[in-house]
Structures are given as structure tokens and as C-alpha cells.
Amino acid sequence: MIRVQDVRKCYGGPDCRVEILRGVSLEIPQGEFLAVMGPSGCGKSTLLHLLGGLDQADSGRIFLGRNPLHEMNDQQLTRLRRDTIGIIFQFFNLLPTLTAQENIQLPALLQGKSSREVSTRSVQLLAEVGLSECADKKIHQLSGGEMQRVALARALIGNPAILLADEPTGNLDSESSRIVIALLHQLGREHGTTIVMVTHSAEIAAAADRCIVMRDGHILGPDHEGTAFPCS
């Protein structure tokens, strides 16, 4: 279960010139696929970053299971990201010096798993995302859709309990988007992973179990505590 309680976040130094999140509260049950929608600048990516421990809220509380993110230091957050969370970004964020397979292996190697175990698992994941023949290709040799599938495999290699996807289809054509979302859905189900996906596309959001809409740093809907309505 993910719980967000009255979280606020602003930018612009101590003056807090731009308030991005204005008291957001939310609950996401284990295994749910949640889509977060809203216009640009509404705070959906910021919310995702806070859930992933990439940034820290100015006030409020966030729990990932029993882990209170708001009380954790950098070391603890890092360990949490390594062991519990997988992240997919809009611009793929793969390392250009590594091949597709090596990019996938990276988080598991950071966890300290053996090369052999990691190699076996990466081959499996490459097959699951349909990229077995691209294992040794460098990133700049892949298409956008292929890169995002590699990013997805990378996010799953550590068997994370939570998968955060920030506009995973934002840079893809419709066909690639469809493939990626289907994979996200399928692999998430198979591994029982809680998925939180940020998107501005209602069509993409429809794949989720539930969606919430944000605007101006708030979650909209009849119940502001987060029991949101389906987006479709």
C-alpha cells in the first residue's frame, strides 16, 4: 500500500515562488495500476518523483508499505530505490555507453547479485519484451519503442514492488505506445507490481485499473482523499 498524506512541494528557494503540490493525499493499494492525469505543470511528475524518493516533500507524509519516505535519509532512500522501486522515464534515460542487455542488468548488479544470475534474468526479460535480437545493440541503434522496452525491462529486473512510469509513451508513436502499455500491464500483473503511471493521454490511461486527475497541485474528484473515479 502506498499512502500519501497532505504532501506539499514548492520550488524557487525559501520564498517558495512556485507551489507545485498543495496538500495532496492519496492511497494506492498493493498491485493496483494507477494512472495520474492532468495538464502540464499540474504536479503529476513531481508527485511521481516524491513517490520514488528522487526528491523530498516540503511537508506531509509518504509511506511505501511500512517505509516512511519523509523520515528517510539519502542512504535509506537510495537503498529503497535499489531494492523496491523501478522507474521508467519519458526520455528513456538509458546509458549510451552500455548495450541494451547491459542497461537492463545495471540495477541488479547494483543490488550485488551475481553476474551469472543477472545475465540469465536479463535474457529472460529481453525475451519478455520481445527484444532478444537486440541484446548487444548500442542504445543509439534502437528505435524509441525499443528503447522504452529496454527501460521497462531494466525497471523490472530487480523484481520491484513498485513501478513508477513517467509519461512512458510521451515520445513514442501510437503503435509503440500500445506495445509498451500492454507490456506494462502484463508484466505488472505477472509480478504483482503496483504501477503508478503519469500520462496526459486518456487513451493510455484507460489501460489502468484506476486513474486520478490533478490540476494546480490538487487531485480533483468527488473525494479529495484520493478515492478517485475511473478516467474512462
Added chain:
Amino acid sequence: MFLIFCRHAGRYFLRHKLLSLLNILGIALGVAVFVSVQVVNTSALHSFQASVDLVSGKANLEVVGNGLPFDETIYPKIRALPGIAAATPLIESVATPVSAPGEYLQILGVDLFSNGPFRTFSLKENGSTVDFLSFLGDPSALAITKIMAERLHLTLGDKILLRTDTGIREYKIASLITFNEDAVGRNDHLAVMDIASAQEGFGMIGKLSRISCRLTPGQDWDQVVQSIRATVPPDVLVQAPDRRGKQVDKMLGAFELNLTSLSMVSLLVGMFLIYNTVSTAVVRRRSEIGILRALGLQGYQVQLLFIGEALLLGLPGLLLGILAGLGLAELLISQVSETITSLYLLLSIREIFLTPLSLLVTMVLGLGAVILAAWFPAREAALIPPVQALQVGYLEAMIQEKTSRFLVLAFLSALVAICLGMISLKGGPHWLSFGCALFTLLLFALCVPSCIQMMTRTLRPVNITSRLALSNFGRSLHRNSITIAALVTALAMLVGVSVMIFSFRTTVNQWLSESVRADIFIADPANFRAGPRKLLRTEIEEIVRHLPGLESYDTYRELEMSLHGIPFKLAAIRFPVAARHNPLRFNDANGSTIFTHAINRDEICISEPFARKFGYHGGEVLTLPTPGGPVSFKIAGVFRDYTSDLGLILLDRQTYQKHWRDNSYNSFALYLRKGFSSDTVQESLRQSLAPLGAYLVYSNQELRLQVFRIFDQTFRVTYLLQTIALLVSGLGIFLNLIIMISERNREIGILRSMGTSRVHVIGIILKEAALLGGLGAILGIAAGLALAWVLSNVINVAFFGWTIDWATPWAFLGTLPFTVILTSLIAGYWPARLGANLNIARAVKME
């Protein structure tokens, strides 16, 4: 368009303040070193020329002895010659104050009556010009400069004891020297006395050092010179006063050229910095280039854009460097002055001297270096097709393909280095040997990209952070190649010069053991400061002969002469003593045999530098000017000598006295019988010599210490230049890593988002820094050893002719890689922390 460019470039630099500052600093350091050396070289020559002008005054012709003073009866003959409007005789010598043995006075004995038209100074007493008759009336009257008076805590009327060639004499400070407004230079050490007093005080009765002449306006210079030459003995030179300046220029030429070359290394390393910055900017701003090209900017305009940006950095660096260089020159001046005095001639460089021309040359050179450094990466930017510029990975892939071309260039550099070295050794221009050194450095710099690739392929990383560090290291091939090349250049200079100095020192040490074996030496104390110029009193020989414990003794008399306008030294020793006790090391014969054979024959021995400089070999005949006319001497052999790079001729004392008719000595060398303590004999000697004056009596060990003091002093400036070059390359590593962090913000953000801890991020960056330093150290040492070989066996032989036996400083070389890697880690720590502490969310959002 120009304004937009300026705004754009200015904003870019303001956004990357640290980068800009580091580049400016790197250029400034390189330029500062170059400027300081040029200023010091110019100042040295200017100071000498000024002192020549001070002595010669307004003369346009001078008559001077070739090594020895000449008969004063020549003077009236010259005065009477047609075409001579005025002539004045001069005595020149050196004296040391008894109360301040570290100081010296350059004594000028003048004829105050005839000296008027030539003088560029006046003698003042309490502000008024001195009455000459009263000055002449007192044989102890001496005039010194105000600065020297202050230094010696003396005022008008005070007495001063001076150590002269005839013993200790008392003089009175009768007036102070004031330099005229039209005097070219100032010499704080100048001391003036009446010529008769100088002749008496310095054992030159009936002799003169020099006659200065002024020609009648309209007279033919060559004709007058001819008529004077017909009047004077053959060993007396007739020349223009500025010829001495040209001779000194030649004398100091090799010394100055070596300093200049060392200073250019710092400039070269600074150029690497600019090259690195511009080429990194090209890679980072590839999309900007693509956009500009797509909008219609021509390729050459893109090139001009980047060159212009480099100049925007280079210009403040240049100006800062010139200012810093002037400051550095002030620090170096005293070191260089001391070195030149110890090795070549008395010189006191009082102030730095900078001509507008040398300033202009420096600016042109500095700007040229910046443009050259920026040219090639800017040209690459111009050649990128617009569409491909917008593609990630295109430039990096393009650079990877060029690696083999660099290897070919490296091979060609090796060939060029070998050719240039051989040409310079076989009689070609000496400066080509520097070309040999430059191409040797280039060879190793060009091997860097291939070495990086080999390293990334060969090394087996033990964990994920090592793997990431290694792959990043190999990926940033272009930038890392330049950084490592700069480090290799600086390290090569450090290792090369250090190995050469170590080898030289070892060789000199060996030479001292073999060739300087006397137990005790006697000399004038001034010789330690001003070289063997002072003469000893002839009574000393009697004292030495009767010294208890003496087995034998040798004498040493040295003259500074010139042959075809090139200075050298001639020294007379007692060959029978040398044959037995100090046979010296000859190149292809036994020293004892050579010395024994040369006794009572017109045979001489020449040093390696003399042989090299004048092009003579053993067995050939050399004609030397003597007071009795030119004499041909057979060269008995070529010996190793490290006392001077001017070149030395040794001949037997009897042969010297036969031709030069001179009974004086500069020093004695004593050999004791077994069982006699050197300390006891020294003490006894000092007591015996005390009535004659306080002469220096020192042991072989003390001589060795003095030799190495001068040796170490000679290279002190070199060490400073090396340190600055290393600083600049260290700056380069720091700059490289700062650029890397800013380039890889997103990658670091990705790693952090995946759970890489700050410690791991720091570890990755530090490992890259260690790889930079490690490869730099290995190649730097290899390049340094090659450079050391070139320095010892090409440059040294071409310029000086010395034999330097190779010796390897293993301890230094063994610790160097660790020092370099540690320095790289220190340079990398702050950038690593920067990278580890960046905001992850912001970093991953970056495109």
C-alpha cells in the same frame, strides 16, 4: 550578427563560470611562464649591455686585451693616430670588501682628465660635483654608488678595506657616483678610482685593461680600425663596444634558449586546455551547431564562432598572464643573475626590462597559440553535416574512427624526431635538436587515443562501478585523450629533466672523484662569488712549497679569451703534477700519457664543449693569439670537463709562461702525503697566509659542496618552470572532470534513480580520475625517459658537447605513478562530490 555572437558567448561563459575561469587561469599560467623567461633573458642582456655602456660610455671604438691586460705605452700611440678625436685609458678589476665578503665592487680606474667626453656618470660630494684635483690628490680616494654605500653602511669620508690583487688595501669614500640622465644603464657595483691608484692597487702597473676611443666625425671606421691594428700587438683586440654585448649574447645563448624551451612547455600545456575546452564545447553543443547550420549559418562561420569564443577566453588569460609573468620575472631575476654570475660573467640584473617589441611578440604568440589550439576542433564543428549534428552519438563515433590515423601520425613523428636529431648532431643548426624533443613529445601524445582504447579492451573490471568508470573512460575518448596528452607532456618534462639532471649530477660527481683529487685548495674569497677572476699574491707559492705534509702542488691560471669572436677559457696547470695526481678523463687516450707527452711541447688539451663549439678534434692544430703573436698548438686530446660550457683549453704552465709571459695564479691545489690530516694542514696554512690577507683555504669536500651548490642553483629555475607546467596539467584534469560532471548530469541522475549511492557515484568518478592519472603516469614516464635521452644525447651534445652518463632515479620513478594518481584523485574529488550531490529529479528531466 557580431553583437548577437558576443551576447551568446558571454552568456555561455557566465553560465559556466568555473569552466571559463579555469581556462583563463590555464592560459594565464602558461603565458606567465613564457613571458617571465623572455623578460629575464632580455633583462640579463640589457643589464650587461648597460654595464658595458657605463664602462665604455660614449665610445664608439675600444682596444682591449684578449685575456690579459696590455702595455700602457700603446695609449699615447693610439691617441696620436689620425681620426681619433678622443681616447681614454681604463683599468677594470674586481674587489671584495673585507667586511662584506658576499659583495663585490667592479673597479673602474679612470683618467679623470681624458675621461670627460666618455663619462656617463659624475662624482658628487654632498650634492656638488667633486673637485678632480682633490680626488686625484688622494690615492686612496674611491667613489661608489649611493645604493652600495647604503648596503655597506658607509657614508662620505668613511674608510673601507678592500681585498685587491696585491692584498688588503684601505680606501676612503671620497664621493658618490651619480649616473647622468643619458646613461643607458646603472650598475650598483660600480666603483671608480683614479687610474694610477687602480694600477698600483691591482698589480697592473704599466698595464691597461682597455682604451676607449671616439672617432672624429666623418672618419671611416674601418680605416681607423686598420691603423690601430697596425699599432697594437696581435693579441690586443680592436672592436666596437657593442661587440661585447653580441659576444655575451652568444655566450648566454644556449642557457637562454634552454630556459625558453622549458617555458614553452607550459604554454603548450595551456594550449591543450583550450583545445580540450573547445572540442568539448563542440561535442556538447552539437545540437546548437545543427540548429545554426539548419538556420543557414555557413560552416566557416561556425568555425569562426568557436575560435571567437576561444579568443574571448584567451584574451583575458593573455593579459593576466603578462602581468603575472612580470611578477614572476621579479622572482626569477635574482636566481638567474646568480647562475649567470657563477657560470659565465659578473652580472647584476637590477630591474626587469621589457621592450614594446617583446610585449607585442608575446601577445601575438599568445593569441596565435589560442587560435591554433581552437582551430582544429572549431574546424570539426564546421564540417559536421547539420542533420548528423542533431544526432546523439554521431560525434563520439566519428572520433573513435580517427584513432588509427593518430597512430600513423605518431609513427611519422618518430621518424621526424630521429631525422631532426641526426641533422643537429651532424653539424646542422643546434636548434633542430629542440625539434627532435618536440616531436618525441608529440609521438607519445598521439599514442594516447590508442592506449585508451587498448586499456578499455584489456582491463577486466571487478565490479559494476569499475565497469561504468572504464566504459565512461573509453567513451569520452576525445576529451580524455587531450587531458591525458597534456598530463603526459607535463610529466614528460618533469621526468625528462629530472632524469637528465640526475644523470648529469651523477656524471659530475664521478668526474669530481676522478678529476679533482687535490686535498686542499687556496683561492681568493671573491672567486666563490665571481668565478676565478682574482689573482693570488706570488708570495703564496713560497709558503706552499714549505708546507709540512705537502707531497706536491698544482697551480691554476685562467684567462677569458675569444676566438673568431666566440668566448672560451684558457687555463694553465702544471702537467707533471696533473699527470701524476689528476690525469683527467680523456675520450680516447690515457690522461697521464697525454699530459706527460705534452710537457715542453706546444701541445694543448681541449674540453668536450670546446671541441664541439669550435669543431676541433684530437691531433689537429689550433692557432691561438698570444702576446708574442699567433702560435700553433697541437691538440693532444679531448677531455671531459663540466666547469663551463664555454669551452676550456688546458696547457702546461711552462708553455703558458713561454707564450703569455704571465707569472700570476688564480688558485693552488695541494696534494698531501699520506698520514697528514687535511684539517690540520688547512689550519696551519691559514695561519701562514694571514699576514698576506684572508685567503680562502678549503678542502676537497668543501669544493664538492660548492660545485653542487652552483649545480643545484643552475637548475632551480628549471624546477620552478616544471612545477608550473604540472600545475597547468593538474588544472586540466580538474577541468576535464568538471566538464564531465556537467555533461553527465542526466546519467548520474539515472544511476542515482536506480539506487546508486552517493558513495558509488563518487567512486565511479574517482576511478575515472585514477584511470586518467594512471595512464598519464605510465605514458608520461615513458615519454620522459625518451625525452631524457634526447636531452642528454642530442640537445646537450648539440649545444654543450658534454658527455652525460645515463643514471636512472629509480626511487623517484617508482613513486611518481602513485603521486600522479593521488593528485588525480584529489583533483577529481570535488567534481565527484558535485556529481554525487546533484538533484536527481532535475537531472533525470534534462535532455
